Amino acid sequence: MRTIDWRGDHIELIDQTRLPGELVTLRIDTVDALVDAITRLAVRGAPALGVAGALGVALAARSGDTEQAARQAETLRTARPTAVNLAWGVDRARARLGEGPDAVLAEALDILDADVRVNRAVGSRGARWLLDALGRPVNVQTHCNAGALACVEWGTALGVVRALHRDGALGHVYLNETRPLLQGARLTAWELAQAGIAHTLVVDSAGPSVVARGMVNAVIVGADRVAANRDVINKVGTYPLALAAARAGIPFVVAAPESTIDPDTPDGSAVTIEVRDPAEMLGTHTPPDTAALNLAFDVTPADLVTAIVTEDRVLTAR
Amino acid sequence: MRTIDWRGDHIELIDQTRLPGELVTLRIDTVDALVDAITRLAVRGAPALGVAGALGVALAARSGDTEQAARQAETLRTARPTAVNLAWGVDRARARLGEGPDAVLAEALDILDADVRVNRAVGSRGARWLLDALGRPVNVQTHCNAGALACVEWGTALGVVRALHRDGALGHVYLNETRPLLQGARLTAWELAQAGIAHTLVVDSAGPSVVARGMVNAVIVGADRVAANRDVINKVGTYPLALAAARAGIPFVVAAPESTIDPDTPDGSAVTIEVRDPAEMLGTHTPPDTAALNLAFDVTPADLVTAIVTEDRVLTAR
Numbered sequence: 001m002r003t004i005d006w007r008g009d010h011i012e013l014i015d016q017t018r019l020p021g022e023l024v025t026l027r028i029d030t031v032d033a034l035v036d037a038i039t040r041l042a043v044r045g046a047p048a049l050g051v052a053g054a055l056g057v058a059l060a061a062r063s064g065d066t067e068q069a070a071r072q073a074e075t076l077r078t079a080r081p082t083a084v085n086l087a088w089g090v091d092r093a094r095a096r097l098g099e100g101p102d103a104v105l106a107e108a109l110d111i112l113d114a115d116v117r118v119n120r121a122v123g124s125r126g127a128r129w130l131l132d133a134l135g136r137p138v139n140v141q142t143h144c145n146a147g148a149l150a151c152v153e154w155g156t157a158l159g160v161v162r163a164l165h166r167d168g169a170l171g172h173v174y175l176n177e178t179r180p181l182l183q184g185a186r187l188t189a190w191e192l193a194q195a196g197i198a199h200t201l202v203v204d205s206a207g208p209s210v211v212a213r214g215m216v217n218a219v220i221v222g223a224d225r226v227a228a229n230r231d232v233i234n235k236v237g238t239y240p241l242a243l244a245a246a247r248a249g250i251p252f253v254v255a256a257p258e259s260t261i262d263p264d265t266p267d268g269s270a271v272t273i274e275v276r277d278p279a280e281m282l283g284t285h286t287p288p289d290t291a292a293l294n295l296a297f298d299v300t301p302a303d304l305v306t307a308i309v310t311e312d313r314v315l316t317a318r
Numbered sequence: 319m320r321t322i323d324w325r326g327d328h329i330e331l332i333d334q335t336r337l338p339g340e341l342v343t344l345r346i347d348t349v350d351a352l353v354d355a356i357t358r359l360a361v362r363g364a365p366a367l368g369v370a371g372a373l374g375v376a377l378a379a380r381s382g383d384t385e386q387a388a389r390q391a392e393t394l395r396t397a398r399p400t401a402v403n404l405a406w407g408v409d410r411a412r413a414r415l416g417e418g419p420d421a422v423l424a425e426a427l428d429i430l431d432a433d434v435r436v437n438r439a440v441g442s443r444g445a446r447w448l449l450d451a452l453g454r455p456v457n458v459q460t461h462c463n464a465g466a467l468a469c470v471e472w473g474t475a476l477g478v479v480r481a482l483h484r485d486g487a488l489g490h491v492y493l494n495e496t497r498p499l500l501q502g503a504r505l506t507a508w509e510l511a512q513a514g515i516a517h518t519l520v521v522d523s524a525g526p527s528v529v530a531r532g533m534v535n536a537v538i539v540g541a542d543r544v545a546a547n548r549d550v551i552n553k554v555g556t557y558p559l560a561l562a563a564a565r566a567g568i569p570f571v572v573a574a575p576e577s578t579i580d581p582d583t584p585d586g587s588a589v590t591i592e593v594r595d596p597a598e599m600l601g602t603h604t605p606p607d608t609a610a611l612n613l614a615f616d617v618t619p620a621d622l623v624t625a626i627v628t629e630d631r632v633l634t635a636r
Contacts, residue, residue, distance in 0.1 A: 185608075205523065205558060206616070208557050209557060237523025239526050243526065281503075281521060291518045
């Protein structure tokens with residue numbers, strides 16, 4: 001089952017807010033519904049957002065009103081600010097608007113199909129690189145969800161994990177909860193259980209301890225954007241793992257498609273870090289009127305990144 | 319109001335599991351009830367545990383059965399393994415068992431009174447050191463709760479914060495949620511609100527970003543144990559903040575009473591890190607049968623610690 005797919009005249013996607021309790025799909029018929037799904041993280045993950053952006057423009061193009069479709073594409077493009085893939089997917093599909101709905105859809109489906117191939121390539125390349133560097137078994141710490149649910153299928157960071165598992169080279173996976181929305185505890189735990197991969201959940205702040213205690217020999221994460229200088233922007237909590245990996249002298253590996261690398265972003269300081277609704281962090285456990293800053297992403301400086309694995313290459317530290 | 323106190327023939331303590339929703343006190347008449355309160359974190363924090371340990375032996379001594387009291391003291395001593403203060407408080411009171419209940423109680427009350435004085439001294443010394451190092455305003459990142467609720471009153475790390483606030487030298491406080499039991503979001507947020515100190519909550523994994531983004535110029539935490547080599551054992555999530563502070567070149571300051579320094583612990587690797595019930599991390603948000611490792615503390619290597627502030631001195635990096 002794919003995380004996101006095209007069904008003749010609409011988008012179908014897994015509602016990730018319902019996992020792991022229920023595996024429910026959403027039928028998306030309009031750009032407004034898609035923007036809503038993106039905003040509330042029913043669909044999330046940089047590669048999946050690229051596909052969603054392109055399919056959304058294909059939906060918009062079906063009306064035949066090119067000007068309206070272009071306006072809708074712009075709204076869609078900015079539904080979330082940090083991952084470059086959403087804008088990239090929208091832009092690729094939007095460039096075909098003048099050629100009519102079928103051309104736009106063909107472009108979007110091309111992005112969707114490519115994501116599947118790209119993920120497999122990232123996974124195999126990353127697994128090979130880790131095996132060359134570390135031998136077996138590879139024990140991994142990861143964060144958030146850079147799995148099938150962040151893509152069309154297979155996954156980027158979890159694609160590497162799946163490839164290691166397939167090749168009998170995987171030891172154990174430690175995963176962070178990923179507050180406040182718990183994508184690790186909810187989604188990565190679910191994916192790994194489905195795949196029969198042995199894993200243990202830790203609180204986010206224990207991830208660096210897992211690294212320091214020698215319980216893993218690599219950290220593998222995805223990315224929402226890679227800047228031209230190779231700073232990596234990913235889910236908040238990535239940076240502490242990179243610091244811990246550097247101190248422990250183990251590889252910190254970023255697995256992401258080439259489309260995540262943005263030559264127009266000079267470095268991490270140029271990226272808009274999404275600040276989400278503080279309500280995601282507040283509840284009966286916090287005093288009334290508590291102020292919260294809900295930073296969704298962080299910046300890992302390039303010098304802490306051992307390798308960036310894409311479908312085409314491995315960029316190692318310079 | 320004190321976090322823990324002696325009321326003629328029993329211990330009274332604030333039930334911290336009920337905050338911030340309700341301010342409820344517990345009447346503790348037996349060592350069993352005290353062990354239960356310690357285990358479920360109704361009372362927690364290294365200095366408060368030292369006082370609780372001593373008062374618990376005073377409770378036990380009231381029966382007049384010295385042998386039974388000694389056995390109960392041993393149970394109490396190991397209710398939680400990581401903070402040295404609990405064992406220290408038990409041992410100090412237990413040493414007086416041969417002199418009768420009144421002598422034990424006098425020793426326990428001496429520890430209780432000393433904690434108040436010690437906290438004030440730690441706070442003032444820490445504030446002075448930070449002002450000398452940084453000028454004003456001092457903007458602080460903290461973790462967990464090293465406040466009045468971790469002590470009898472005033473606090474260690476938050477004692478420094480309170481002293482800075484009293485002296486008009488405090489800017490803003492950022493505090494981590496502190497999963498899984500959310501002592502930051504529940505207790506520190508409550509204490510700071512009560513004290514009228516401006517503060518903002520972040521998820522644990524965003525703390526290092528707050529440091530990296532220059533939003534604070536110091537990290538201040540408490541400690542459950544300081545080893546002879548000055549490795550610091552504190553609530554899990556302390557180590558990532560120390561890594562971030564070192565990278566950012568800002569002081570990482572530990573505020574703790576001298577009783578937290580344990581000359582019998584050569585370094586962090588010699589400390590038993592408490593592993594708590596995985597159930598604290600699991601729920602409807604996790605798939606059935608998810609394995610979780612609930613590490614309660616971490617080790618910050620001495621070279622990352624800029625200063626350890628006690629009631630008597632400031633130990634700076636060697």
